[in-house]
Amino acid sequence: GDSVTQMEGPVTLSEEAFLTINCTYTATGYPSLFWYVQYPGEGLQLLLKATKADDKGSNKGFEATYRKETTSFHLEKGSVQVSDSAVYFCALNQAGTALIFGKGTTLSVSS
């Protein structure tokens, strides 16, 4: 079945460092891809999404490009802030199915 694999954390960075969180997927067909973020004590928030190959999702300085040839959707940010500390989830879905999530990557940013 469909699945999502993302890099294990935790990822620890200093403020203003460059962030990459790797995400690859296995799916039949053409899934939509998502990044969700979960701040401490809260539910998940949609960070960005891409619905077809070569689409780039972006929000709050984060970006991810849907790469069908490498089945990847890596999350990047040029300069992280302490407020970006959270757990990040990569996810996919296809029409008529539920979201399938990766295990999550914890990001900790220090000043």
Place this chain on the structure above:
Amino acid sequence: KAGVTQTPRYLIKTRGQQVTLSCSPISGHRSVSWYQQTPGQGLQFLFEYFSETQRNKGNFPGRFSGRQFSNSRSEMNVSTLELGDSALYLCASSFGHPGGLAGEQFFGPGTRLTVL
């Protein structure tokens, strides 16, 4: 616009008991999905309701059940609780069928269930 609300936020039960969790979706949203989040298994899909009908179900035992009311509010029930049921239970709503809207779901803060 109010977000997805879940009640209660925290719950402590003992093994063998049953529990009911409630979710109120964003006004106008007709679809509600439930997920279980644990440190070991991550986020796992429980079930999805749309217009009072269960549309999808995850791989959970029959002790886990749910329903949706005509106002789109949803409840999930877990009977005969086990220690392994301790988790954060997240509810998510979307306007239409999640599959039809490329999965843009809005999540509530969750109910933290502890089974002793």
